[in-house]
Amino acid sequence: MTTVRRVGRYAVLIGITAVFVTPLVWMLLTSLKTYADAQRDPPSWLPDPFSSYGYDQIVHNTANPVLRWFVNSMLAASLHTLLVLATASMAGYALARLRFAGRRLSFALIVGTLFLPPTSLIIPNFVIAERLGWIDTLTVVVVPGAASAFGVFFLRQFFLSIPRELEEAAVLDGANHWAVFTRVLLPLSKPALATLAVLSFLTNWNDFLWPVYVLFSPERLTLPAGLGLLQGAYVTDYPVIMAGAVLASVPVLILFVFAQRHVIQGVSRSGLKG
Amino acid sequence: MADVIEAGAARDDASPPAGRTGRRRGVTERGHRATPYLFLAPYLILFLVFGLAPILFGAWISLHQWDLQLPNRPFVGLGNYRDLFSSDSAIYGDWWSSVRATAIFTVFSVPLLVVVPLGLALLLNRSFPGRTFFRAAFFAPYVLGVAVIGLLWRFLLDANLGLVNRLLGVVGLPSDTPWVTDVPWAWVSLVGVTVWWTCGFNAVIYLAGLQDIPAELYEAARVDGANGWDRFRHVTLPGLRPVLLFVLTTTILASANVFGQSFLITQGAPGEQTRTVVWRIVDEGLRDYDAGRAAAMSVLFALMLAVVSIVNFRLFRYRED
Numbered sequence: 296m297t298t299v300r301r302v303g304r305y306a307v308l309i310g311i312t313a314v315f316v317t318p319l320v321w322m323l324l325t326s327l328k329t330y331a332d333a334q335r336d337p338p339s340w341l342p343d344p345f346s347s348y349g350y351d352q353i354v355h356n357t358a359n360p361v362l363r364w365f366v367n368s369m370l371a372a373s374l375h376t377l378l379v380l381a382t383a384s385m386a387g388y389a390l391a392r393l394r395f396a397g398r399r400l401s402f403a404l405i406v407g408t409l410f411l412p413p414t415s416l417i418i419p420n421f422v423i424a425e426r427l428g429w430i431d432t433l434t435v436v437v438v439p440g441a442a443s444a445f446g447v448f449f450l451r452q453f454f455l456s457i458p459r460e461l462e463e464a465a466v467l468d469g470a471n472h473w474a475v476f477t478r479v480l481l482p483l484s485k486p487a488l489a490t491l492a493v494l495s496f497l498t499n500w501n502d503f504l505w506p507v508y509v510l511f512s513p514e515r516l517t518l519p520a521g522l523g524l525l526q527g528a529y530v531t532d533y534p535v536i537m538a539g540a541v542l543a544s545v546p547v548l549i550l551f552v553f554a555q556r557h558v559i560q561g562v563s564r565s566g567l568k569g
Numbered sequence: 570m571a572d573v574i575e576a577g578a579a580r581d582d583a584s585p586p587a588g589r590t591g592r593r594r595g596v597t598e599r600g601h602r603a604t605p606y607l608f609l610a611p612y613l614i615l616f617l618v619f620g621l622a623p624i625l626f627g628a629w630i631s632l633h634q635w636d637l638q639l640p641n642r643p644f645v646g647l648g649n650y651r652d653l654f655s656s657d658s659a660i661y662g663d664w665w666s667s668v669r670a671t672a673i674f675t676v677f678s679v680p681l682l683v684v685v686p687l688g689l690a691l692l693l694n695r696s697f698p699g700r701t702f703f704r705a706a707f708f709a710p711y712v713l714g715v716a717v718i719g720l721l722w723r724f725l726l727d728a729n730l731g732l733v734n735r736l737l738g739v740v741g742l743p744s745d746t747p748w749v750t751d752v753p754w755a756w757v758s759l760v761g762v763t764v765w766w767t768c769g770f771n772a773v774i775y776l777a778g779l780q781d782i783p784a785e786l787y788e789a790a791r792v793d794g795a796n797g798w799d800r801f802r803h804v805t806l807p808g809l810r811p812v813l814l815f816v817l818t819t820t821i822l823a824s825a826n827v828f829g830q831s832f833l834i835t836q837g838a839p840g841e842q843t844r845t846v847v848w849r850i851v852d853e854g855l856r857d858y859d860a861g862r863a864a865a866m867s868v869l870f871a872l873m874l875a876v877v878s879i880v881n882f883r884l885f886r887y888r889e890d
Binding site: 301304305307308311312314315316318319321322325333334336337338381382383385386388389390393394395398401404405408410411412415416417418419420422423425438439440441442443444447472476497500501502503504508518519520522523525526531533536537539540543544547548550551552555558559562563 | 602604605606608609611612613615616618619620621622623624626627630637689692697699701703704705706707708709710712713714715716717719720721722723724725727730732735738739765769770773774776777822825826828829832833847850851854855860863864867868870871874878
């Protein structure tokens with residue numbers, strides 16, 4: 296009886312997994328087909344022959360410099376992640392450990408914006424970015440997103456969960472705040488910092504709406520913004536479009552496989568203990 | 570989330586155990602008076618410029634006839650808002666059509682995104698070999714951005730070349746459904762893709778919540794002779810209430826802000842019926858350069874969402890009493 300139930304459970308789980316994974320496998324397989332092969336009806340699962348057609352098109356297309364977009368996205372997401380880690384950890388330390396006038400007010404304001412959908416600020420943010428001369432530059436997809444309250448809130452809560460005794464020992468040895476922060480608190484916070492780093496990278500890498508409207512020059516686009524153009528240029532030439540989609544998926548899927556624990560923890564904590 | 574924040578604040582203000590106060594003071598009040606502000610400054614600058622200022626600036630823009638390409642931005646008071654509400658203005662039809670599109674999408678996607686992930690979480694909420702693998706598989710689509718999801722599903726739902734219609738044909742069902750070009754199919758597609766894409770995210774949040782429900786409660790219920798359904802109704806659901814409220818609130822906000830799916834998959838079709846509020850706002854402001862009207866739309870939209878969130882919190886609070 297229990298064996299039957301166990302088999303039934305796995306059958307259900309495998310069925311659900313197929314629903315989630317099949318489209319992704321189909322994306323990969325299609326990217327390895329020729330144009331004619333992808334048009335076949337009924338479709339063949341495996342490419343026949345395996346072809347680099349889609350990827351060749353992408354590499355040699357000068358109107359849509361997909362590899363350049365890939366590099367832009369990599370740069371933007373990496374710089375964004377570093378900026379978030381640096382600014383959010385320092386602010387989180389101040390809010391968790393230091394006493395100063397305006398602390399409650401600044402924390403309340405920061406947390407208040409957690410509930411505000413970022414899309415509602417897109418028009419004023421565009422005007423501000425334009426006045427700073429940032430439109431159509433790398434800066435505009437790196438910096439404004441780092442104003443998000445999530446990182447500060449997330450790290451503040453984590454710092455509060457660390458016992459103060461460890462810092463007190465350092466203070467007795469004559470360490471100042473900067474030393475306590477960099478040599479005691481940050482090393483103890485590696486798991487939380489890794490989680491925030493992974494989430495920040497994913498968010499920035501996948502961001503679509505903002506880059507589509509603030510970047511114009513073909514050589515300055517990020518990969519998601521460029522993919523929209525690729526779809527317009529190739530319409531039903533699906534091997535090429537899917538090759539672009541694969542290129543945008545591979546880095547984040549690799550990151551997910553290796554940092555799964557951090558991603559899952561970050562998400563589940565966002566719903567609970569902050 | 571409010572509870573979480575209050576809990577954090579309470580812990581923050583709790584007075585330290587007697588006898589240690591002096592040493593704690595030593596930690597926090599050591600160093601120069603400016604030190605806390607220096608730690609806060611880098612983030613605070615970002616926050617002020619791109620988090621706080623835009624709230625006020627957006628409201629200010631909405632009171633002007635603000636063409637991004639013209640030097641003069643005359644003050645028009647509530648004129649932009651009046652346009653959104655008067656049926657003889659040029660924008661009235663487009664605006665309310667986008668509100669309707671967003672409402673349809675939200676009304677159909679939110680219940681599914683609250684219920685389906687709960688089912689997935691319950692399925693994963695015990696230890697068995699392969700659990701981590703299945704959790705990762707369910708979550709995997711969420712790791713991909715909306716651009717990838719949009720391109721992928723535009724292809725899968727292609728009426729002629731798409732896998733969906735071809736598979737339907739193989740099992741003898743109609744194989745010519747216009748999934749992305751006609752209603753109601755376009756709505757089925759947008760909602761279905763979004764559930765597929767994001768339900769792993771909510772499932773992970775539920776899972777964490779389920780693991781916080783003490784096992785003793787289930788034991789006690791079992792001793793009292795409660796069956797599986799009873800335990801779900803009287804232990805699981807009450808234990809999940811704060812998590813449910815969190816999931817419901819964040820899912821409503823996320824669904825109401827839908828953009829990429831309709832931008833890439835249905836491309837607004839048929840006509841402009843699936844063109845959503847966020848898309849209308851950015852097009853009005855950043856393609857047609859009428860930032861004043863777009864800002865007014867943003868303010869009105871934020872107010873609508875605030876009302877929905879407040880009602881949502883109220884309903885759950887009442888049920889708790």
